[in-house]
Amino acid sequence: MNLNLRNAIIHNVSGNTKDELKDTIVDAIQNGEEKMLPGLGVLFEVIWKNSSEQDQQEMLQTLESGLK
Template sequence: MGLNLRNAIIHNVSGNNQDQLKDTIVDAIQSGEEKMLPGLGVLFEVFWQHADENEKAMILETLEESLK
């Protein structure tokens, strides 16, 4: 049986409030474990799919500046 990782991650955080989502993100970053990267990627994908053009431009600018 194949596990759809994307759907599993979305299922695990669906219904979470902002504090819970923030805790999930902060914990994943602070742990430094590479196994957490797919989850952060799925959260970013959800953000990107629902962001307007101004939000996308803001995150791209932030990423560009942060990666210099």
Template sequence: MNLNLRNAILSNVSGHNAQQLEATIDDALQKGEEKMLPGLGVFFELLWENSDEQEHQEILNTLEQSLKQQKA
């Protein structure tokens, strides 16, 4: 069976509004389950692909600072 996980994830959230997407993200983060990581990865992919260079830099700076805080 050839399952395209990315398409399945996008199909599951297709048509969701911002509030529903936020609830999905919050739920994934609160549960902290490994199986939620691919969905968050697809969301990140969409964010990255639809951001300009300035937004890329802001995302990278936020990630860098967050990783530094994780070490502390």
């Protein structure tokens, strides 16, 4: 069986409201389970691909600051 994890994750959250997406993200972070990391990565990929260069730079600044 050839399972495309990225497509499965996107399918599972497609059509969700902002509140539902926030709940998904917050739950994944609060649970701290390793199995949730791929899903968060896919969501970040969607955000990154749909962000302007300025927004990407702001995310990178936030990430850099958070890792210090």
